[in-house]
Amino acid sequence: MALSLHPVRLLARLPQLFVAAPDIPPLHLSLAGFQHHRAEGIWPFLRPGLELRLCREPWNHHDPLAVAVYYRREKLGYLPRTDNAAVARWLDQGRTLRASIAGLAEGGYPRGRVQLRVQLTHGAPVLS
Numbered sequence: 001m002a003l004s005l006h007p008v009r010l011l012a013r014l015p016q017l018f019v020a021a022p023d024i025p026p027l028h029l030s031l032a033g034f035q036h037h038r039a040e041g042i043w044p045f046l047r048p049g050l051e052l053r054l055c056r057e058p059w060n061h062h063d064p065l066a067v068a069v070y071y072r073r074e075k076l077g078y079l080p081r082t083d084n085a086a087v088a089r090w091l092d093q094g095r096t097l098r099a100s101i102a103g104l105a106e107g108g109y110p111r112g113r114v115q116l117r118v119q120l121t122h123g124a125p126v127l128s
Contacts, residue, residue, distance in 0.1 A: 024120045027087070028102055031069060031114035033077035039113075042074050046114065052076070052099040054118070056091045067091065069099065069116065076114065087118055096121045 053070040060066035065088040067079040079087055090097060103115040 026117050026119040027083070029079055029083050029116045029118065030112050031077045031116055032080045034114055037075050037077055039076075042071060042076065046071065046101060046104060048101050048103055050101045052101065052116070054079070054087065054091060054097055054099050056088060058092075079116070079118070090120055 050071065055068045055070060057066040057068050058064055063078075063081050063084070065081070065084050067084045067087050069076045069078060078084070087097065098119045098121050100117050101114060102117040105113050105115075107113075
């Protein structure tokens with residue numbers, strides 16, 4: 001005869017069945033496409049630590065995993081195509097992410113002018 005838990009007892013044990021997801025270190029990425037948007041007009045307002053918003057663009061015909069980066073209502077550019085898969089997946093799963101400016105470089109190649117820091121703030125529960 002198999003033993004089973006009564007549903008109420010099983011529900012009481014649920015918090016013990018879940019453990020927090022492991023901490024994932026922040027991603028440090030260069031902003032792509034900055035020169036194609038309002039780069040020069042928005043540049044004076046940017047500073048390290050400034051919070052940014054990430055927005056998925058699955059309809060983007062250049063990259064179906066595109067993740068746009070916004071400061072207020074201004075599109076700054078995108079996460080690089082070579083590094084956006086994990087962030088796109090997290091956004092599609094409804095996970096909470098924090099994005100901010102990690103650093104700014106005057107002049108030089110446009111792709112490296114804005115450095116981003118992207119952090120997964122809440123991991124999804126994982127069954128133990």
